[in-house]
Amino acid sequence: MRIEFLGTAAADACPDPFCECEYCEAFRKAGGKSIRMRSSMLLNDNLIIDLGPDLLVAANRRGTSFAKVRYTLQTHPHNDHADPTTMYMRSDDCLPEGLVTMTYALSPAAVDVWDHVMEDHHRSFREADVQARHHIEIVEITPWQAFSLGPYEVQSIKASHAQPELQAMLFAIRDTRDGSTFFYGTDTGPLPSDTWARLADLGWRFDLFTLDHTRGFRSDLPGHLGENGFMAEVAAARSAGVIDTTTQVIATHFAHHSVFPHEQLAERCAANGYEPAYDGMVVTIPR
Numbered sequence: 001m002r003i004e005f006l007g008t009a010a011a012d013a014c015p016d017p018f019c020e021c022e023y024c025e026a027f028r029k030a031g032g033k034s035i036r037m038r039s040s041m042l043l044n045d046n047l048i049i050d051l052g053p054d055l056l057v058a059a060n061r062r063g064t065s066f067a068k069v070r071y072t073l074q075t076h077p078h079n080d081h082a083d084p085t086t087m088y089m090r091s092d093d094c095l096p097e098g099l100v101t102m103t104y105a106l107s108p109a110a111v112d113v114w115d116h117v118m119e120d121h122h123r124s125f126r127e128a129d130v131q132a133r134h135h136i137e138i139v140e141i142t143p144w145q146a147f148s149l150g151p152y153e154v155q156s157i158k159a160s161h162a163q164p165e166l167q168a169m170l171f172a173i174r175d176t177r178d179g180s181t182f183f184y185g186t187d188t189g190p191l192p193s194d195t196w197a198r199l200a201d202l203g204w205r206f207d208l209f210t211l212d213h214t215r216g217f218r219s220d221l222p223g224h225l226g227e228n229g230f231m232a233e234v235a236a237a238r239s240a241g242v243i244d245t246t247t248q249v250i251a252t253h254f255a256h257h258s259v260f261p262h263e264q265l266a267e268r269c270a271a272n273g274y275e276p277a278y279d280g281m282v283v284t285i286p287r
């Protein structure tokens with residue numbers, strides 16, 4: 001599986017365009033990997049995680065379209081992960097060409113948010129002709145559900161993020177063509193203690209493990225992790241056996257107020273035994 005980090009920031013991005021804090025000024029001065037867009041991921045060339053507001057810039061940066069992406073997983077409908085303009089750009093209103101129909105797996109709560117933000121003639125994304133107009137087929141999923149998406153086996157996991165009724169999820173993904181496995185975990189605080197054991201019992205062990213590091217080197221907050229919380233989850237995942245010595249561990253979803261420019265960040269993370277992601281980072285598993 002080829003995994004590309006399209007964006008690696010929280011909602012406020014790095015730098016925050018309306019901020020002149022010491023961190024944002026340092027990101028601007030450093031440039032390159034210190035500049036981060038809102039989080040989303042591309043798996044191989046056919047699965048996107050989260051229709052975030054910076055997909056357009058990511059596509060331009062790659063010099064490609066996402067017209068042929070067949071599958072999308074939505075972690076949750078916060079607007080840094082689900083932006084109405086992404087759905088508008090793939091609607092018939094915008095006359096897109098070459099666009100394939102995308103199977104879009106998301107929670108019932110996320111469907112409700114799309115219905116509200118799109119105000120599609122006061123219709124619902126649950127109606128077939130509305131889906132056809134956006135070239136999507138929705139599949140409603142909830143936390144702790146196993147399902148298939150084309151060649152991928154997916155297990156949704158309940159995140160500790162926002163109100164429970166938002167049904168925020170993390171994902172375990174296996175590419176059945178080569179058996180490679182990936183854990184994607186932005187937007188969560190400390191997880192219930194049985195989370196990793198439950199994944200182990202379901203037979204999961206990860207080649208690549210990514211997790212929320214929104215709070216940088218500050219303390220965890222409900223809904224997000226900082227350095228200490230990140231390391232505690234990695235240790236718990238390791239003792240449950242879903243992470244082992246061959247697993248690549250990567251932190252992502254950084255916020256401007258709590259993180260260093262990339263080089264300094266990479267040194268600090270390396271001392272802790274993991275790596276920070278950056279926009280455009282590509283990881284191929286198995287290595």
Ligand SMILES: [Zn+2]
Binds near residue numbers: 039187
């Ligand atoms: Zn987020």
Ligand SMILES: [Zn+2]
Binds near residue numbers: 015019020023024
């Ligand atoms: Zn700032």
Ligand SMILES: [Zn+2]
Binds near residue numbers: 161162
């Ligand atoms: Zn969120």
